Amino acid sequence: MSKTWIAVAAVVFLASSACADDLKEVERVKNSGTVMTEILNIPDDIPQELLDKAACVVVLPSVLKFAIGIGGSYGRGVMSCHSGVKFNGAWGAPTMIVLEGGSLGIQLGGQATDFVLLLMNSHGAEAVLSSKVKLGTDAAAAAGPMGREAAAATDTTMRAEILSYSRSRGLFAGVSLEGSTLRPDNDANRNLYGKGFPAKDIVLNGAVPVPPSAKQLVSTLNKHSPKNKSSN
Numbered sequence: 001m002s003k004t005w006i007a008v009a010a011v012v013f014l015a016s017s018a019c020a021d022d023l024k025e026v027e028r029v030k031n032s033g034t035v036m037t038e039i040l041n042i043p044d045d046i047p048q049e050l051l052d053k054a055a056c057v058v059v060l061p062s063v064l065k066f067a068i069g070i071g072g073s074y075g076r077g078v079m080s081c082h083s084g085v086k087f088n089g090a091w092g093a094p095t096m097i098v099l100e101g102g103s104l105g106i107q108l109g110g111q112a113t114d115f116v117l118l119l120m121n122s123h124g125a126e127a128v129l130s131s132k133v134k135l136g137t138d139a140a141a142a143a144g145p146m147g148r149e150a151a152a153a154t155d156t157t158m159r160a161e162i163l164s165y166s167r168s169r170g171l172f173a174g175v176s177l178e179g180s181t182l183r184p185d186n187d188a189n190r191n192l193y194g195k196g197f198p199a200k201d202i203v204l205n206g207a208v209p210v211p212p213s214a215k216q217l218v219s220t221l222n223k224h225s226p227k228n229k230s231s232n
Contacts, residue, residue, distance in 0.1 A: 025192040026213040029094060032059040032078045033216030035114045035167070040224050042172060044147030046165060050118055053230035055125040056081035056203070057221060058117040058182065060099050075099045075115065076185060079128065080217060081203045082228045087122050091221040093210045095129070095199040096188035101180035113168040115177070118144060121230065124161030128182050129199045135162060136178030143174030 036059050039045055051057075056079055063075030079097040083089035099115065119125045124139045135141035144163035166175040184199035193208050201207035210218050 022191050025096065025188050026211075028061065028076060028096070028188075029078055029192065029211065029213040029217065031061040032094070033214065033218075033220065035059050035061045036116065036217055037220045039114075039116055039165070039167060039172060040220060045172065046116065046118070047145060047147060048225070050120075050144065050163065051225045053228070054118040054120055054225070055087040055122050055228065055230065056119040056128075058097055058099075058115070058119065058128075059217065060097070060115040060117075062112040063099060063115055076188065077115075078214070078217065079119075079184075079199075079203070080214070080221060081119075081125055083204075083206060085204055087125060087230075088228045090226070091218050092206065093202055093208050094214050094217065095202045096185035096192060097128070098183050098185045099177070099180055100183070101134075113166050115175075116165045116167075117177070117182075118163040118165075120161055120163060125203075126200075129184060129203055132181050132183035134179070134181045135164075141176070141178050143176045146172070146174060 036057070040051075058077060058079045060075040060077035063077075076096065076098050078094035080091050080094040081087055083092035119128065124133075127133045127139055133139050139161045140159060141162040141164065142160035144165045146165075162177075164175055164177045166173060186196060186199070189199065189202065190196040192211065192213075193202070197207045
């Protein structure tokens with residue numbers, strides 16, 4: 001094979017790989033929208049008062065457990081926030097996000113599990129947008145209360161910066177993710193948006209419009225919680 005044909009084949013391979021990555025991110029965003037819609041339409045889901053006070057929501061579809069020591073998890077998803085520097089606008093374009101780590105709180109029985117995390121104030125949201133954040137250390141985290149349980153939630157739960165929920169085998173519940181980490185997925189943002197926008201620019205500065213793949217996610221959040229009612 002001539003050098004010219006080798007070069008052409010390399011270009012085609014790289015283009016195909018990039019296209020595959022783009023499609024993968026688009027599908028991940030679409031799946032996140034489906035998960036959020038389904039969870040907000042089930043009985044005893046995330047309490048409305050908590051959703052209304054959340055600065056951001058992280059959705060991680062089909063997180064997989066792996067067995068290292070006491071267990072671990074790895075998943076990719078999206079983070080959408082109320083727009084504006086004070087997180088008080090409409091829900092905006094998502095940044096891609098990664099969950100990594102392990103703890104006793106994420107023993108998933110070998111099943112793929114959907115996670116939804118509420119980031120309850122601007123401090124926790126800005127921390128995740130800026131760098132890797134360890135739940136329970138860098139940001140106070142707790143299993144989120146459900147339905148009527150919100151009224152009876154402990155002070156520890158209500159002071160948490162991040163509340164987490166899981167759905168596996170059709171069961172929805174609050175779950176602890178302490179010991180895991182969240183970080184922006186900058187490579188995935190580049191694949192999705194065609195340029196390496198920092199997570200903060202996407203979420204806080206409106207650097208990009210809501211992509212078609214995120215329409216369901218953003219419209220669902222705006223329908224169920226159009227205004228941030230938090231004082232944080």
